Amino acid sequence: MSADLAQLVTSIAQRARAASLVLATTPPEQKNVALTRLAELIESSHETILAANVKDLAAAESNGLAKAQIERLTLNPARLAQLATSVREVVALPDPVGELLDETTRPNGLRIRRIRVPIGVIGIIYEARPNVTIDCAILCLKSGNAAILRGGKEIFHTNTAFAALITQALEHAGIPGDAVQLIPTTDRAALNTLLKLDQYVHCIIPRGGESLIRFVAENATVPVIKHYNGICFVYLDKAADAELAEKITVNAKASRVSVCNAAEQLLVHREAAEKLLPRVARALLAKNVQLRCDAASAAILEREKIALTPAVDADYRTEFLDYIIAIRVVDSLETAIATINRDSSAHSEAIVTADEKAARRFQAGVDSAAVFWNASTRFNDGFEFGFGAEIGISTDRLHARGPMGLRELCSYKFLVDGTGQVRG
Structure with a gap:
């Protein structure tokens, strides 16, 4: 130098x-x-x-x-x-x-x-x-x-x-x-x-x-x-409204794929997967989003003749910053929380549900900088939080967290x- x-x-x-x-x-x-x-x-x-x-x-x-x-x-x-x-x-x-x-x-x-x-x-x-x-x-x-x-x-x-x-x-x-x-x-x-x-x-x-x-x-x-990346999750609970599930997932993933608060991962409760997944998948495909699915979600979508790509393990911990989302079916709210705490980057996560008790348990249990109930992860932003702007989003615990x-x-x-x- x-x-x-x-x-x-x-x-x-x-x-x-x-x-x-x-x-x-x-x-x-x-x-x-x-x-x-x-x-x-x-x-x-x-x-x-x-x-x-x-x-x-x-x-x-x-x-x-x-x-x-x-x-x-x-x-x-x-x-x-x-x-x-x-x-x-x-x-x-x-x-x-x-x-x-x-x-x-x-x-x-x-x-x-x-x-x-x-x-x-x-x-x-x-x-x-x-x-x-x-x-x-x-x-x-x-x-x-x-x-x-x-x-x-x-x-x-x-x-x-x-x-x-x-x-x-x-x-x-x-x-x-x-x-x-x-x-x-x-x-x-x-x-x-x-x-x-x-x-x-x-x-x-x-x-x-x-x-x-x-x-x-x-x-x-x-x-x-700092925050290293934005591996953000949307979880569709068994009590999720189908219209809200579609609207929030599509916005979180596809409104702007190149930003750190865009959703990269989708979890769906097993009891709601048959009802929610085909609708949400078709809406994502309409936005040119590639679906990378685990075996359970793939089986549901294949029966509906919906195009998908089998996921590999690395997909579940990847920040794609592209028109790609990884999809998994989970057995319970607690499994969703544990999965997010293991695989996310602790940036922004969302639950879609009509069950307030489930939403509050999710918000308490998920260890991320911002945890949303019935709202898109894309709102984790200084301007949207009323800060006027932001200098960054921190996933650290010291000295600041979030926008x-x-x-x-x-x-x-x-x-x-x-x-x-x-x-x-």
């Missing part, structure tokens, strides 16, 4: 740390001015952003990226409008910095308050996800954190265009431009340097494929918040007021 590249990344981190100390005490109104300006710039810069995105898409096609990956790279006016909306959603949210979490007065008169504070400098490592540049920038800014963004080569031109708008918005509000910085190279050596800068960077959040996330987790000396919004980008500190107390 060249000394110049290491020095460049180190300088970015040093400047981010300095900016984070300014941001920590920047008034909410000033941060909101920057965010509002960014929303306006996104709306007025469609031509520039889409031109940059076209360059990335052309390179993606020539490099043979899969259709689902290219779909994730693609921006259009509707998606840009949604980005601008997400910025304004964050403007409207309460500022978390300084929020009083609890307060007590000790017998010796010490007054102890615990307040929410920014983490400091957050590095975000991501691949072919153009929305991440905006989502992470706005959430870090609102929560008082400086952000260092390192996007993948697949989306470099789009990220650069977005970064220029972010800098303009920060400067418009009188906030240091170093508060959000994009590493201006996709050289892996730059990433290696960033992962070791624990003197300046307080947290790394990787977003992308499992190989990227494992590389970051295994090589960083900076704390990492990470403003509060999850904060730590806390204690403020202790005395009147001259000393400890004996």
Whole structure:
């Protein structure tokens, strides 16, 4: 690795740390001015952003990226409008910095308050996800954190265009431009340097494929918040309504197959399989979803002359990110819970049932970041949860779990007021 590249990344981190100390005490109104300006710039810069995105898409096609990956790279006016909306959603949210979490007065008169504070400098490592540049920038800014963004080569031109708008918005509000910085190279050596800068960077959040996330987790000396993949389940209980079962399963699987909250696995209670499976299978096939079935589900579908592919063991623990779903028949609710806890990635799971007792047992027993009753797994998303946007979805237990919004980008500190107390 060249000394110049290491020095460049180190300088970015040093400047981010300095900016984070300014941001920590920047008034909410000033941060909101920057965010509002960014929303306006996104709306007025469609031509520039889409031109940059076209360059990335052309390179993606020539490099043979899969259709689902290219779909994730693609921006259009509707998606840009949604980005601008997400910025304004964050403007409207309460500022978390300084929020009083609890307060007590000790017998010796010490007054102890615990307040929410920014983490400091957050590095975000991501691949072919153009929305991440905006989502992470706005959430870090609102929560008082400086952000260092390192996007993948697949989306470099789009990220650069977005970064220029972010800098303009920060400067418009009188906030240091170093508060959000994009590493201006996709050289892996730059990433290696960033992962070791624990003197300046307080947290790394990787977003992308499992190989990227494992590389970051295994090589960083900076704390990492992560999820490796999204092996998400839908379970159709014996008391599931057939119409709901079809609607929720199809949405969870096929509304957008390339995202981490898409369903990859379908479990069906044996007592309802004859009734539910053919209907749900036909609806999935209508969306061009390939069905990979265990012996029990295959027997049911074959009698109905429904096209399927026999599953292999690996299919039951795979994040397909494609028009593929693995199907199994289970004997009971408890078997479904045990299967999910063994084979899922603890990301997003759903039960479809009219039996509230079964639903509550499922929600209590499944050890995942988000567990849904009669709703699609696709709702495990910061925007859908009312966070305005998200910086990622964590399947860790520490320090955050599920969609990470403003509060999850904060730590806390204690403020202790005395009147001259000393400890004996």
